[in-house]
Amino acid sequence: MKAVKQEDVLNTLKDTLKDNFIDGRIKDSSPAGKNRVMLRNVWMKIKKESIRQAVKKLAELQEYPHISVISNDDIGDNIILNYHLTMNYAIRHREFIITIKTEIPKSDMHIDTITDIIPGAELTEREKQEMLGIIVDGIPDGRRAFMPRTYPEGYYPLRKDKENVEKLSSMVRELYVEDRAHLPWKKEAKK
């Protein structure tokens, strides 16, 4: 496998995405070891419409880019998704992380799936759907992964807006009372 350079990734994506590419930089990590080696990771921000295009381009540079996880960040009106991918895996000392940031407004929570390009992204996309209420268009298996099936629709545990949190805590209490009602000690308590 041929190694790809950080600068090349950044420039290629800038050229491909054009206006949808917002910002990109290479960040050095703190030095490690005797020779003070630094890791150079790529951080970029793009518009949510072009996430598939960006990942497709990366897949052209290297077959099946490794996806570590999609992390999430609720910043009020918008939710940020960070796609943490790595390139050049299995090449000695050449691997680096690419973090692709996209911002999704809470009024329009749709984003395209990347599972047809990287099948390994399915679980983390499912997690985003149930934890934040994001709708991933075209996901092959959109069922809940971690949340119980009895959990009501419309509540999302990892949202940080105050309204959602308040609803959530009282809702959890109600759930607790309902679901455990069949237990013998609960029945006794009710009497």
Next chain:
Amino acid sequence: MSETKYFVPVGPIHPAFKEPFKFTFGIEGEKIVDVDLQMGENHRGMEWMAMKKRNPIQVIYLAERICGICSASHPFAFTRAVEDAMNLEVPLRAQYIRVIIAELERIHSHILWAGVGAHEIGFDTLLHLTWLLREKVMDILEMLTGNRVNYGIWQIGGVRRDITKEKITSVKRVLDEYKEKFNKVYDLFLRDKTIAMRTVDVGVMTYRQALELCAVGPTTRASGVPKDIRVDMPYEGYVDLEIEPVLPTMVRDETHGDVYDRVIVRVLEIAQSIDIIEQTFDILLDTPEGDILAEKNIAKLLNVMLKKADGEGVGRHEAPRGEVYHYVRLEEGKTEIETWKARAPTFNNVYTWVPQMLGNEIADIPIITAAIDPCIACMDRVTVVDETKNSQILTKEDMHRMSIEKTRRLRI
């Protein structure tokens, strides 16, 4: 071959694992033709517990408790993420101490796994032998950190305890003992007829499937993908070490991607970790004694440095089971972390069960499940339901018995 397809649910309760799961197998006769995974029966909401509520130093101890076996890996990745966000440099000595603790953890984790794997195929004498062997490395960890599990040695910007020359001498003595016993472990696992019978060409995952599913750790290396963060993207003390990714071709002529290959990778990684620790000791003895923390004053670290920090960082570490990934965002003016994402290796590895299980027998479920090294206590009960709605409960003991019977059958 039966024409009726039965569904066999396995799970879901799983006490010690971040992603507890439930399997639903579609069965035709003894053959598995369909696999469905359901996770989250025991989701603890740890990210929620930390976000906006705890400061990074408190989160280290929370991260340690994500997993009882990876209790060095999660804080390792988490502190690296925070240090990346703060642009904090870790003192050289602390970088090597981190490597030593992480590698000692790998030894105990792989030995533990080897015992569990042997138990799953009914080879209990081997379970007792390996777990007896594991006690020694737990003792070393207790001597170096103060704890057998949840070591509490990690700190933002370094480690909390130094490793002195006297301690190095006594650790080296135990490592020598391990080297002697390693040959025995190697023989027992890789030259044994019973283990080969139950693991060769069972639970196969091809090279391509491993790439597609982004599998990590020994699971992916056993399919021939040389992904190892310690080699591909070295960090901290690993930068100065000579490491090669362990691949099954070191023992076999070609990669099969089966359970046997996963046994090979893990057994050889025990020897690799011993070698890494010895290399690190040599470097550590040459390194002048000095700081093991970037900032000794914790009040200053918390109230000045972390409060000033503004930014985001990522931390990766090659845990015994694969890549651990942490993402942290800090905001200026707050000591609490704003956002935290922790991803354990099994998160990427669970989907690899699907290609591994298909086409195998019910009696192979325990060993295939164990082969990616999750915690396998989940298999507490199995319900076999047929179409006339008659159901029969199989306990974990029944499954285990079926597995032992298969071993006996093969031996005759």
